[in-house]
Amino acid sequence: MNTTTARDYRQIPGTYVFDGEHNHKGYGLNMFCKSLDLESNRAAFRADSPYYLDRFMLSDEQRRAVLARDWLGMLRLGGNIYYTFKLAILDGLTMQHVGAAMSANGMSVDEFRAMMLAGGRPINGNRSVEEWSHG
Known part of the structure; x- marks a missing residue:
């Protein structure tokens, strides 16, 4: 008999599974990160990061996490590693830098x-x- 539930992964320390709930929570954050695919958006973000973030529906916590480059915080707040890594690339960081920071x-x-x-x-x-x- 299988007694595990769909949410048992929440019991694993440091695990932030990008499920439907997490996706909903981080939608604005991930759309911000996705916007960094375009050079014009990267330039706008570099020029005035707080102003650029106003384009997206971010919670105050998400906004602070982005500006502080709190990589683990972004994951906790609904960020998807593949999207948040776009911000790391903008900063010239590798996945190893982000992994170490987390x-x-x-x-x-x-x-x-x-x-x-x-x-x-x-x-x-x-x-x-x-x-x-x-x-």
Whole structure:
């Protein structure tokens, strides 16, 4: 008998699955990021980021996350990694930079790269939110 539910993935620490609910929450944020496909939009955003963001229906939290380049915050607020990465590219960052910034304890790019080459983050303590409550 399968006792898992469709939302069990929410029990995995650091997992932000881009499901329908997350899509709805992050629609404006993702449309902003998608707009960066066009050079004219990238130029407008570089020239006056706060003003450019007014074009999109962003929550105050999403707006702050974009301006602060809070990569993990953007994911928590409904961002899709493939869209938010367009902003990282605008800033000249690699996926390794973003991955390091999203890692616990402010990992450097070199530390992140070494961790990934060694097989990724350790599984202990990262299997479920419930596991965290047991110390």
